[in-house]
Amino acid sequence: MALRSLNLPGVGTKYEFETDKGDTVAIFFTKTGIIQMYTLQKGCKTPSAAEMSPVEARRLGNILTGAIIEADQESVEIAFSALADLRITIHTFFVTPAVVGKTIEDLQIRAKTGATVIAVCRHDRNIINPPPTFAFEEGDAALVIGESDQIKTFEREIMVN
Amino acid sequence: MESLVLALFVCLVLALITKYLSIPAIPFYILAGVILGKAGGGMLTTNEISHFFSEMGLIFLLFFMGLGLKPERIASNRTAVLASGIIDLNINMIIGFAAAYLLGFSLMESVIIASAFYISSTAMALTSLIENRKLMLRESDTVIWLMVFEDLVLIIFLAIISAGNQNLVFFLIKILAVLGVLYALAHYGKEFLVSILDRDDELPILFTFAAVLITASFALYLGVPETMMVIALGVAFATTDPDAFEQHARPFKDVFLVVFFVFFGVTVDFSGGANWFVIGAISILAVVSKLISGLLTGMFIHGSALSGLEIWANTIARGEFSIALAVIYGSPVVGTTIAAMVIVTSIVGSFVAKYSGILRRGIVSHGRHRALRRGH
Numbered sequence: 264m265a266l267r268s269l270n271l272p273g274v275g276t277k278y279e280f281e282t283d284k285g286d287t288v289a290i291f292f293t294k295t296g297i298i299q300m301y302t303l304q305k306g307c308k309t310p311s312a313a314e315m316s317p318v319e320a321r322r323l324g325n326i327l328t329g330a331i332i333e334a335d336q337e338s339v340e341i342a343f344s345a346l347a348d349l350r351i352t353i354h355t356f357f358v359t360p361a362v363v364g365k366t367i368e369d370l371q372i373r374a375k376t377g378a379t380v381i382a383v384c385r386h387d388r389n390i391i392n393p394p395p396t397f398a399f400e401e402g403d404a405a406l407v408i409g410e411s412d413q414i415k416t417f418e419r420e421i422m423v424n
Numbered sequence: 425m426e427s428l429v430l431a432l433f434v435c436l437v438l439a440l441i442t443k444y445l446s447i448p449a450i451p452f453y454i455l456a457g458v459i460l461g462k463a464g465g466g467m468l469t470t471n472e473i474s475h476f477f478s479e480m481g482l483i484f485l486l487f488f489m490g491l492g493l494k495p496e497r498i499a500s501n502r503t504a505v506l507a508s509g510i511i512d513l514n515i516n517m518i519i520g521f522a523a524a525y526l527l528g529f530s531l532m533e534s535v536i537i538a539s540a541f542y543i544s545s546t547a548m549a550l551t552s553l554i555e556n557r558k559l560m561l562r563e564s565d566t567v568i569w570l571m572v573f574e575d576l577v578l579i580i581f582l583a584i585i586s587a588g589n590q591n592l593v594f595f596l597i598k599i600l601a602v603l604g605v606l607y608a609l610a611h612y613g614k615e616f617l618v619s620i621l622d623r624d625d626e627l628p629i630l631f632t633f634a635a636v637l638i639t640a641s642f643a644l645y646l647g648v649p650e651t652m653m654v655i656a657l658g659v660a661f662a663t664t665d666p667d668a669f670e671q672h673a674r675p676f677k678d679v680f681l682v683v684f685f686v687f688f689g690v691t692v693d694f695s696g697g698a699n700w701f702v703i704g705a706i707s708i709l710a711v712v713s714k715l716i717s718g719l720l721t722g723m724f725i726h727g728s729a730l731s732g733l734e735i736w737a738n739t740i741a742r743g744e745f746s747i748a749l750a751v752i753y754g755s756p757v758v759g760t761t762i763a764a765m766v767i768v769t770s771i772v773g774s775f776v777a778k779y780s781g782i783l784r785r786g787i788v789s790h791g792r793h794r795a796l797r798r799g800h
Binding site (some may be wrong): 270271272273274277287289291293294295297299301303309310312314 | 492494497546550553554557559560561565568569571572670781
């Protein structure tokens with residue numbers, strides 16, 4: 264797996280990456296803002312290309328990191344290769360009737376799941392780092408951070424219960 | 425004023441159409457100028473305002489070129505840039521010069537035509553690589569560096585020509601001195617420049633515009649042509665935050681350059697005294713000569729004539745720099761010839777670049793076919 268990055272004058276930045284099996288993936292961040300991704304199968308001469316907007320590219324990135332993407336819930340997984348492959352997932356949840364009216368303390372989120380609620384979006388306003396006394400309301404969207412197992416536990420134990 | 429409004433309106437419509445069809449807009453801007461200008465009964469006429477806009481277009485084009493020129497980058501890629509660049513320079517300059525001279529242009533006119541003939545359109549080449557999704561091809565790198573090399577040659581060429589009757593050595597020293605001063609200003613004022621560029625208000629864009637204009641107007645006092653001054657400013661600013669400068673100068677460049685193309689078209693006169701044989705010969709040779717240099721580059725750098733075909737496809741189009749040369753130095757006849765060459769090569773180029781994949785596959789399968797028949 265070899266990753267090369269290259270600055271192309273007038274065009275933008277190129278990242279080229281060869282897989283162990285010999286396929287090549289090249290990604291170009293062009294100055295016009297669009298992102299082009301090329302894949303070239305081993306032994307093949309013509310690459311195929313896809314053009315993406317920055318939002319689409321980020322979406323694709325999330326899929327590639329292995330995070331789950333659903334219609335309206337989204338998660339991002341960040342891997343820190345330098346820290347013994349530490350992988351952190353951030354997931355959005357729309358609150359379910361099971362938690363409406365309860366505080367973070369009542370739900371014992373940290374103790375039961377190990378995950379942490381880092382932000383809540385309420386009526387297009389963001390509450391960052393809600394205190395333990397914070398009570399969920401209907402329509403809230405919660406941003407939860409943790410390892411992917413902790414996120415799954417959160418979904419099972421807190422949101423469905 | 426009406427001329428300018430009409431020109432802008434026509435350009436807007438043309439831009440919409442050409443972007444929708446993803447074909448280059450430059451030839452159509454020029455054609456619009458030609459049709460609405462002398463040939464079209466003078467609906468468009470040049471005046472003081474259009475002249476000012478055109479000059480701004482030229483200045484910002486050259487400023488942009490300077491911004492993109494990063495000397496250390498070229499130094500780190502010397503072999504790739506040099507080999508293809510020298511082939512391209514020699515073949516096209518020689519063919520262009522010989523053709524122009526033999527067709528009856530004077531020595532000086534032939535030099536200008538040869539240079540316009542040599543320099544491909546960086547804008548069209550890069551757009552074609554992106555829009556036709558060719559960035560991953562190995563030939564693309566060659567094309568991109570070729571454009572950098574051509575820009576460099578253009579600067580040297582501008583320096584030599586604009587020296588005119590002055591002593592060349594003295595003139596070059598003067599340019600280097602200007603460059604040195606601008607470099608020093610950019611170097612020692614870097615923090616100040618970056619702090620200005622980071623702001624959200626009108627300051628960054630106002631500063632960029634003013635810096636370019638003030639530098640250009642200083643040219644008068646220093647006896648250095650404004651073309652060289654703004655390129656030098658671009659090169660010096662490129663050491664601070666070139667992306668921010670590009671972002672702030674882009675609106676000016678985009679609008680002024682379009683006006684520049686249209687009013688260049690207005691000055692072109694195909695009706696009276698145009699020698700169609702000469703114009704046709706130069707235009708066709710412009711396509712052929714890039715084919716020769718492209719094939720040689722392909723064989724020399726990539727070991728394949730097919731690669732050469734791909735390089736050719738993306739470098740056929742002449743554009744903004746050829747026109748800039750015509751405007752700065754060309755006589756009306758030279759201007760008309762270059763205009764025709766730009767129109768023909770950019771239209772041919774855009775189609776060849778779009779269908780080069782099919783062309784390559786066709787040649788490969790044809791070759792295979794022949795080999796098979798020979799085998800039987």
